[in-house]
Amino acid sequence: MDRKNLPIIFLILCLSLSGSAFRDEGLFPELKGHKNTMNFRVWAPAKEDAAAIAGELEAYYKRFLRDLKYGGMLKKKPEIYVFRNYQEYLDKTGTLGYNTFATGGIAIPRSARKPAKIYSFLSDNLLSEVLPHELTHLLFKEITAGLRTDASIPLWLNEGMATYEETGRRYEGYVNAARARGGLIPIAELVNYTNYPSAQDKRALFYAQSASLVGFLLKNHGGSKFLAFSKKLVRGGKNIDEALFSAYYPQIRDVSELSAEWSEYIEGTSH
Numbered sequence: 001m002d003r004k005n006l007p008i009i010f011l012i013l014c015l016s017l018s019g020s021a022f023r024d025e026g027l028f029p030e031l032k033g034h035k036n037t038m039n040f041r042v043w044a045p046a047k048e049d050a051a052a053i054a055g056e057l058e059a060y061y062k063r064f065l066r067d068l069k070y071g072g073m074l075k076k077k078p079e080i081y082v083f084r085n086y087q088e089y090l091d092k093t094g095t096l097g098y099n100t101f102a103t104g105g106i107a108i109p110r111s112a113r114k115p116a117k118i119y120s121f122l123s124d125n126l127l128s129e130v131l132p133h134e135l136t137h138l139l140f141k142e143i144t145a146g147l148r149t150d151a152s153i154p155l156w157l158n159e160g161m162a163t164y165e166e167t168g169r170r171y172e173g174y175v176n177a178a179r180a181r182g183g184l185i186p187i188a189e190l191v192n193y194t195n196y197p198s199a200q201d202k203r204a205l206f207y208a209q210s211a212s213l214v215g216f217l218l219k220n221h222g223g224s225k226f227l228a229f230s231k232k233l234v235r236g237g238k239n240i241d242e243a244l245f246s247a248y249y250p251q252i253r254d255v256s257e258l259s260a261e262w263s264e265y266i267e268g269t270s271h
């Protein structure tokens, strides 16, 4: 062995050790609670908050993998920062350069060097809705696009998947109410949205109906086909008719057949 290398190796070890010690203290002195689990690193105002959040994250992660019939996938442990309240969240994410006004949380996908991050704040629906929603955005991006910068997830698919993974399936009631008053968004329109509808009612319906469409595909046709379909759409360069044909033939061959099957499905589930 070349003895000249020894001091350098020693120095690198020291740096990485002090680096990890620093990281456990977190980036925000307000967040005194920390919990490190198999797949996540969580910071929250108190230790009990961090432990409860980390436990739920592990459960959402398992559910996501089960829904998509997929094995483990996290390359780097995502970091989750949960602030005491909305104002603190707004201020702290603002200092990082994010405009989080009127949001419940944000998910920042990982880069080649940095782990993915979620920022949010303590609230009544943090564990049931915000965290499973934001985590799903991260996981779904990772599984369909990885680090590819030329890949983009269609809005309905991205929000539909994230809303579907929220606990409680509140979207179902919303879709049924819209159906009863004849106010559903046509599927051919829904799958082509590139911006969120500006009216709040329509935006909420867009999320709910997208989740219902994702739920239909997952429950009636399974996680493997859904994942194949999503990958073809996100990074396979296919449009939605081609991706449907390729993943769901002969049951579903294009958007009009998707629309017809979904309509039948929600009629069956709304009684």
Ligand SMILES: [Zn+2]
Pocket: 133, 137, 158, 159, 162
């Ligand atoms: Zn979302």
